[in-house]
Amino acid sequence: xxxxxxxxxxxxxxxxxxxxxxxxxxxxxxxxxxxxxxxxxxxxxxxxxxxxxxxxxxxxxxxxxxxxxxxxxxxxxxxxxxxxxxxxxxxxxxxxxxxxxxxxxxxxxxxxxxxxxxxxxxxxxxxxxxxxxxxxxxxxxxxxxxxxxxxxxxxxxxxxxxxxxxxxxxxxxxxxxxxxxxxxxxxxxxxxxxxxxxxxxxxxxxxxxxxxxxxxxxxxxxxxxxxxxxxxxxxxxxxxxxxxxxxxxxxxxxxxxxxxxxxxxxxxxxxxxxxxxxxxxxxxxxxxxxxxxxxxxxxx
Amino acid sequence: xxxxxxxxxxxxxxxxxxxxxxxxxxxxxxxxxxxxxxxxxxxxxxxxxxxxxxxxxxxxxxxxxxxxxxxxxxxxxxxxxxxxxxxxxxxxxxxxxxxxxxxxxxxxxxxxxxxxxxxxxxxxxxxxxxxxxxxxxxxxxxxxxxxxxxxxxxxxxxxxxxxxxxxxxxxxxxxxxxxxxxxxxxxxxxxxxxxxxxxxxxxxxxxxxxxxxxxxxxxxxxxxxxxxxxxxxxxxxxxxxxxxxxxxxxxxxxxxxxxxxxxxxxxxxxxxxxxxxxxxxxxxxxxxxxxxxxxxxxxxxxxxxxxxxxxxxxxxxxxxxxxxxxxxxxxxxxxxxxxxxxxxxxxxxxxxxxxxxxxxxxxxxxxxxxxxxxxxxxxxxxxxxxxxxxxxxxxxxxxxxxxxxxxxxxxxxxxxxxxxxxxxxxxxxxxxxxxxxxx
Numbered sequence: 001x002x003x004x005x006x007x008x009x010x011x012x013x014x015x016x017x018x019x020x021x022x023x024x025x026x027x028x029x030x031x032x033x034x035x036x037x038x039x040x041x042x043x044x045x046x047x048x049x050x051x052x053x054x055x056x057x058x059x060x061x062x063x064x065x066x067x068x069x070x071x072x073x074x075x076x077x078x079x080x081x082x083x084x085x086x087x088x089x090x091x092x093x094x095x096x097x098x099x100x101x102x103x104x105x106x107x108x109x110x111x112x113x114x115x116x117x118x119x120x121x122x123x124x125x126x127x128x129x130x131x132x133x134x135x136x137x138x139x140x141x142x143x144x145x146x147x148x149x150x151x152x153x154x155x156x157x158x159x160x161x162x163x164x165x166x167x168x169x170x171x172x173x174x175x176x177x178x179x180x181x182x183x184x185x186x187x188x189x190x191x192x193x194x195x196x197x198x199x200x201x202x203x204x205x206x207x208x209x210x211x212x213x214x215x216x217x218x219x220x221x222x223x224x225x226x227x228x229x230x231x232x233x234x235x236x237x238x239x240x241x242x243x244x245x246x247x248x249x250x251x252x253x254x255x256x257x258x259x260x261x262x263x264x265x266x267x268x269x270x271x272x273x274x275x276x277x278x279x280x281x282x283x284x285x286x287x288x289x290x291x292x293x294x295x296x297x298x299x300x
Numbered sequence: 301x302x303x304x305x306x307x308x309x310x311x312x313x314x315x316x317x318x319x320x321x322x323x324x325x326x327x328x329x330x331x332x333x334x335x336x337x338x339x340x341x342x343x344x345x346x347x348x349x350x351x352x353x354x355x356x357x358x359x360x361x362x363x364x365x366x367x368x369x370x371x372x373x374x375x376x377x378x379x380x381x382x383x384x385x386x387x388x389x390x391x392x393x394x395x396x397x398x399x400x401x402x403x404x405x406x407x408x409x410x411x412x413x414x415x416x417x418x419x420x421x422x423x424x425x426x427x428x429x430x431x432x433x434x435x436x437x438x439x440x441x442x443x444x445x446x447x448x449x450x451x452x453x454x455x456x457x458x459x460x461x462x463x464x465x466x467x468x469x470x471x472x473x474x475x476x477x478x479x480x481x482x483x484x485x486x487x488x489x490x491x492x493x494x495x496x497x498x499x500x501x502x503x504x505x506x507x508x509x510x511x512x513x514x515x516x517x518x519x520x521x522x523x524x525x526x527x528x529x530x531x532x533x534x535x536x537x538x539x540x541x542x543x544x545x546x547x548x549x550x551x552x553x554x555x556x557x558x559x560x561x562x563x564x565x566x567x568x569x570x571x572x573x574x575x576x577x578x579x580x581x582x583x584x585x586x587x588x589x590x591x592x593x594x595x596x597x598x599x600x601x602x603x604x605x606x607x608x609x610x611x612x613x614x615x616x617x618x619x620x621x622x623x624x625x626x627x628x629x630x631x632x633x634x635x636x637x638x639x640x641x642x643x644x645x646x647x648x649x650x651x652x653x654x655x656x657x658x659x660x661x662x663x664x665x666x667x668x669x670x671x672x673x674x675x676x677x678x679x680x681x682x683x684x685x686x687x688x689x690x691x692x693x694x695x696x697x698x699x700x701x702x703x704x705x706x707x708x709x710x711x712x713x714x715x716x717x718x719x720x721x722x723x724x725x726x727x728x729x730x731x732x733x734x735x736x737x738x739x
Binding site: 050077078084088099141144 | 318513738
């Protein structure tokens with residue numbers, strides 16, 4: 001089921017077009033990676049989904065209905081530029097933010113207590129935010145984002161400011177939320193976490209969507225028929241005289257990466273290689289999201 | 301609607317609970333009292349008896365010089381040179397030299413009296429001496445003309461003008477210029493102070509939200525306009541609370557101070573009467589005192605004035621408050637805010653300066669326009685109200701203030717919603733204009 005559907009959305013600011021006919025949809029229980037270089041239009045799109053700004057053209061559906069103010073309580077947003085009131089106490093502030101999302105004071109208090117218990121931070125309740133470290137404050141922000149159990153969560157660089165241990169805790173929480181059926185839009189420049197978490201990615205560059213699909217399909221599509229071969233001998237002189245449909249991409253000591261340029265199969269390649277040398281290992285090279293990102297953005 | 305109440309509550313509580321609020325609320329009246337008391341106390345500390353020597357060569361003054369409080373006079377009839385030599389060795393405060401003269405040459409004295417002193421003499425002391433000398437000379441002159449001081453006192457007249465304004469329906473209303481003047485000045489000034497004090501508080505609040513980066517989290521839950529209005533209203537309530545506490549505390553303090561500091565035995569009905577008379581004279585109020593003030597107060601429609609005051613007070617604050625909020629949203633730091641503060645503060649300062657001129661001539665065209673234009677009307681119309689401006693002018697001014705408030709909130713809202721999400725950008729008037737135009 002589609003939780004969110006963005007339909008041909010465009011948005012123009014005074015100086016530039018921020019979004020140009022963007023469409024995408026997020027399924028229930030999916031982690032959706034929204035990727036793109038700086039200034040591509042990701043934040044503009046996220047702000048439209050949060051009803052901070054409205055699109056010039058196109059529309060956004062939430063659970064099949066046009067997006068409206070009743071949906072605010074079902075969306076949780078952790079912006080990239082985020083902070084808290086420094087002079088306010090942690091507990092009071094979390095209660096305030098939860099109530100703004102539509103929880104009653106009682107509900108909010110109960111939910112907060114259980115999250116504070118879970119993160120073992122009960123002692124922070126009466127501290128002022130300015131007494132917390134950056135990582136601690138980020139934790140509070142994470143809690144206030146997910147507290148009202150939204151159907152759709154939007155995380156913009158959620159791991160910034162966390163040490164590796166805490167980043168892992170947050171990652172596990174995100175996976176747990178997905179498990180419980182929450183849809184998550186995840187925007188980041190850390191490609192390794194995209195690889196780990198996302199089911200589906202979309203790439204926006206220069207205000208246009210240039211890539212969209214399940215992460216495995218995209219990886220398949222971006223495979224270039226390159227195979228990593230591990231030879232048992234180091235006499236690899238034959239690699240310099242490869243037939244025309246094969247190309248040597250990289251070579252060092254025992255290893256080489258060979259690309260098939262026509263539609264002959266990997267079996268043919270193995271056969272050819274075995275004629276010249278012994279093979280210890282053979283595997284297809286799967287492109288990383290990082291490579292896909294760089295290739296598509298540079299090619300655009 | 302629920303959310304805006306939540307915002308108002310937070311804005312209010314977070315400020316009222318602050319230490320600085322509590323300190324200011326308590327310190328405010330004390331500082332005010334100190335400010336008013338210090339000159340009085342300092343003056344009183346100067347009460348030691350001073351000896352003033354008077355070298356009265358002709359001996360004309362010795363018999364008629366009034367004994368002044370705090371001054372111990374000693375008369376000499378020896379020549380100045382001798383007295384001066386003595387004076388130099390004494391620690392007397394001043395030496396007044398009155399050259400010898402006869403009844404016929406007494407007029408010449410007016411410019412030939414010298415005062416010698418070791419230290420500069422205060423204006424008050426000079427006045428004391430000159431008043432005494434003047435009255436003696438006056439008496440001598442009167443005597444020469446065959447009159448006595450008693451006759452003069454008896455013939456003194458003091459006119460007290462009662463202005464009566466004739467209404468169109470033949471209604472007669474006694475005018476009350478002095479009290480009205482006081483009330484309108486106070487009202488206008490209060491509005492001025494309130495707008496400045498709490499408008500700046502709104503601006504700082506917006507800037508705090510922007511620099512702490514919490515604003516995007518909040519406006520994903522509420523509309524920017526709600527956040528802005530919630531803040532403006534919350535801060536207004538803070539202002540009301542502080543004003544109310546100041547008034548209450550001042551009242552308590554002054555009551556406590558009078559009971560503690562003034563010994564009941566010292567209160568002498570005659571003194572009090574003299575005191576009030578003195579104060580009344582200072583503000584140019586007719587001599588028949590309190591009764592007249594009360595009569596005048598009755599002639600002013602207090603509840604009408606109070607209602608109007610509340611309207612212009614709230615209206616003016618709301619109108620300027622949203623502009624202050626817009627400035628806070630447009631800039632990243634307090635130093636950047638200066639350039640945008642100018643156009644907001646100029647009409648305010650202009651109003652308070654123009655108010656003085658307008659009170660002298662409450663029906664001038666300057667008065668008319670300033671009380672119609674919403675940027676100046678809260679202060680100026682408040683000042684004009686006791687002078688009974690035409691009802692249609694009041695009505696027009698009120699309607700325009702409401703329109704003005706809606707207009708500035710609309711403009712401010714448009715600047716605010718974009719400004720709060722803009723970081724590290726150099727904002728000029730041109731960018732502000734673009735933000736206003738942007739859909």
